[in-house]
Amino acid sequence: MNTLVLLAVGLLGQAVTPQPGPSHPVPPQARTPDGFASIGEAVAAAAPHDTVRIAAGVYAEPTVVIDRPLTLLAEPGAILTGEGERGLIEIRADSVTVAGFTLRDTGLAFTDDRAAILVEESRFCEVRDNTLERTFFGIYLANSGDCTVRGNRLEATGDRETRSGNGIHLWYSTRIRIEDNEIVGHRDGIYFEFVEDSEVMGNRSTGNARYGLHFMFSDRSSYDRNTFADNGAGVAVMYTRDVSMRENDFRGSRGSAAFGLLLKDITDSEITGNRFLDNSVAIHAEGANRVRIEGNEFVENGWAVKVMANSEDSSFSGNNFVRNSFDIATNSRRTYSEFEGNFWDRYRGYDRDGDGVGDVPYHPVRLFSLVVSQNEPALVLQRSPLVFLLDLAEQALPMLTPENLVDPRPVLDPFDTPWRPS
Amino acid sequence: MIGRAAKVMRYQVVDLLRGRALVGYALFFAAATSGLSxxxxxxxxxxxxxATLILLVVPLVSLLLATTTVYHRGDFVNLLLSHPVGRRPVFVGIHLGVTLPLTAAFLLGLLLPLVAGGIGAEHVADVAILAVAGVLLTGVFSSIGLVVGLSFDRLARGAGFALLLWxxxxxLYDGAVLFAAYRWAAYPMEGPMLALMALNPVDLARVMVLVALDASALMGYTGAVFQDFFGGASGLLVAAACLALWMAAPAFAAMRLFERKDL
Structure with a gap:
């Protein structure tokens, strides 16, 4: 068959400059000092901390289990396939590196969490520069720590939530770095549950069936400069404290249950310098307590912020609100969050003392947004002169909109956010 | 027939230009566009x-200008009507003589400043939708204006009715729609709401604007009808097709009135 094996195992002394394997395919039966019948055999023969080089070729073999510290370096064109039957690589030891593979076709599995690369109870592992195609779960870390997942490209074609797994899936892990990966077409692009002190940066998670990023119970983690675009329901984060999200791009989450960013019971966190573009709801905050939302760009969203009354002591300042159909919506006549010093493109006040701050407070909740929350089909009257008149009357004499949801110091010129270089 | 219609149209256009209202209209849009952008x-x-400006001003100006045209038709038209010629080509000339200059004035006023200022590739589609909505509105309301003008014998009454209609x-229509939305809130209202939009050409044009400017909000609505309608190009096409009907029906009615009227 096409199970062609060409491995060279550099033994301990040679680990730094390992011998290259034969560049041409060798039949599976062949045995040379450097040749093994399969990756699995090469791994079994290697001593701890060896480097195993995998030459180009297509490998089909039982799941490769790495049970000792090893470095697996695949040369370009080294393809490991599960033939739609099984997971591909399992890392069950510390200090394992897996790099450069093309991993494909794990097939679907409904009874186990089948993954291209499963990392279990491992520390100091590194998974980098691999290409994953048509895998169920992509890279799955469980009970692991101090690992890095960098520069991988994961592409699945799961069109439905039930028929696809998560791209990068973390379960009970600590101090993990997820960096510069590209994840397309999974269920959740990046999924965290019970993960702590981790960093997610520079990833692109797009076109996934459910969430671009989804985490729960994952305290003290940071998310910087990632792109979450065109995912089925955007990004949802829940039941977590000490989250920091900086300079990410949340865009193209359109639909009735789609959010740029859904915050559910998030505490003591900061969301700064992000851009929210073209989402049905940019931020939906439910039980967001002591969250600082600052210096973000809200552009062309249906609703920029929906903040529920169970959010307390969160603050919105220094944000730009531009061309959103609705700036703020809420479900109560009182708000327990604070809005101060934002730029609102709908603001029509004046600034007589010329300090750049409008002299008249701004009420960002339009009467019409209240109307729509009670009576959704009325949405087709958006931009009607009638609605304009209603909003104007309410602005002049607020009677129905939340009285204390007000920006007392609306700023007249947009802020320079990371998305608005000037 | 075409030659006669073209001749009537030419006189009509010259007449309109002499009245300066048309030039003022174009300048108004030019000033508004360049000022805003x-x-x-x-x-x-x-x-x-x-968008708001187009939805308010285009119907008003088209309606008033077309209505007054009926009363101020030039000597040439009167002379022509006293001869044994068919009225149909004369009407076509009058209709086009109002609609085309209005359309040209609107497009020039809107687009020249934008093009001069550089539109920016990402906004071309939105600007195009606004322009098409405005052109369709012009056609609809100049046709309705002719009906109004031909239905009232005196200018004051015709113009007054035109203003009320506007x-x-x-x-007022949107107020009634909002009332209906609350009155029958217990029923699934998305379909009926869209149907109500189709009965008012201003709302149809506004729906086109919504597709350009508020699609992400409309997609956030929980019902499937809006999702389908506003999700792709279908909403845009349906609204434009309805507006085309709105343009044809009054134009036909006006022609019948013109053919039978004792002028």
């Missing part, structure tokens, strides 16, 4: 205000 911070920020379609 240059001072207000670019095309993107000007679009919502421009107010009704721009503001």
């Amino acid at each position: 240059l001072l207000g911070g670019g095309t993107a920020r000007a679009l919502p205000s421009l 107010l009704a379609l721009v503001v």
Whole structure:
């Protein structure tokens, strides 16, 4: 068959400059000092901390289990396939590196969490520069720590939530770095549950069936400069404290249950310098307590912020609100969050003392947004002169909109956010 | 027939230009567009205000200008009507003589400043939708204006009725729709709401604007009808097709009136 094996195992002394394997395919039966019948055999023969080089070729073999510290370096064109039957690589030891593979076709599995690369109870592992195609779960870390997942490209074609797994899936892990990966077409692009002190940066998670990023119970983690675009329901984060999200791009989450960013019971966190573009709801905050939302760009969203009354002591300042159909919506006549010093493109006040701050407070909740929350089909009257008149009357004499949801110091010129270089 | 219609149209256009209202109309849009986009911070920020302006001003001006045209038809038309010629080509000339100059004035006023200022590739589609909506509105309301003009014998009454009609379609109708939405809130209202939009050409044009400017909000609605309608190009096409019907029906009615009227 096409199970062609060409491995060279550099033994301990040679680990730094390992011998290259034969560049041409060798039949599976062949045995040379450097040749093994399969990756699995090469791994079994290697001593701890060896480097195993995998030459180009297509490998089909039982799941490769790495049970000792090893470095697996695949040369370009080294393809490991599960033939739609099984997971591909399992890392069950510390200090394992897996790099450069093309991993494909794990097939679907409904009874186990089948993954291209499963990392279990491992520390100091590194998974980098691999290409994953048509895998169920992509890279799955469980009970692991101090690992890095960098520069991988994961592409699945799961069109439905039930028929696809998560791209990068973390379960009970600590101090993990997820960096510069590209994840397309999974269920959740990046999924965290019970993960702590981790960093997610520079990833692109797009076109996934459910969430671009989804985490729960994952305290003290940071998310910087990632792109979450065109995912089925955007990004949802829940039941977590000490989250920091900086300079990410949340865009193209359109639909009735789609959010740029859904915050559910998030505490003591900061969301700064992000851009929210073209989402049905940019931020939906439910039980967001002591969250600082600052210096973000809200552009062309249906609703920029929906903040529920169970959010307390969160603050919105220094944000730009531009061309959103609705700036703020809420479900109560009182708000327990604070809005101060934002730029609102709908603001029509004046600034007589010329300090750049409008002299008249701004009420960002339009009467019409209240109307729509009670009576959704009325949405087709958006931009009607009638609605304009209603909003104007309410602005002049607020009677129905939340009285204390007000920006007392609306700023007249947009802020320079990371998305608005000037 | 075409030659006669063209001749009537030419006189009509010359007449309109002499009246200066048309030039004022074009200049108004030019001033508004350049003011909003240059001072207000670019095309993107000007679009919502421009949309509101188009929905308010285009129907009003088209309606009034077309209505008054009936009373101020030139000597040439009167002379022509006293001869044994068919009225149909004369009407076509009058109709086009109002509609085309209005359309040209609107497009020049809207687009020249935008093109001169540089639209920006990402806004071309939105600007195009606004322009098409405005052109269709012009056609609809100049046709309706002719019907109004031909239905009233005196200018004051005709113009007065035109103003009332404008107010009704721009503001009062939407009030009734909002009332209906609350009155029958217990029923699934998305379909009926869209149907109600189709009965008012101003609302149809507004729906086109919504597709350009508020698609992400409309997609956030929980019902499937809006999702389908506003999700792709279908909503845009349906609204434009309805507007085309709105243009044809009054034009036909006006022609019948003109053919039978004792002038």
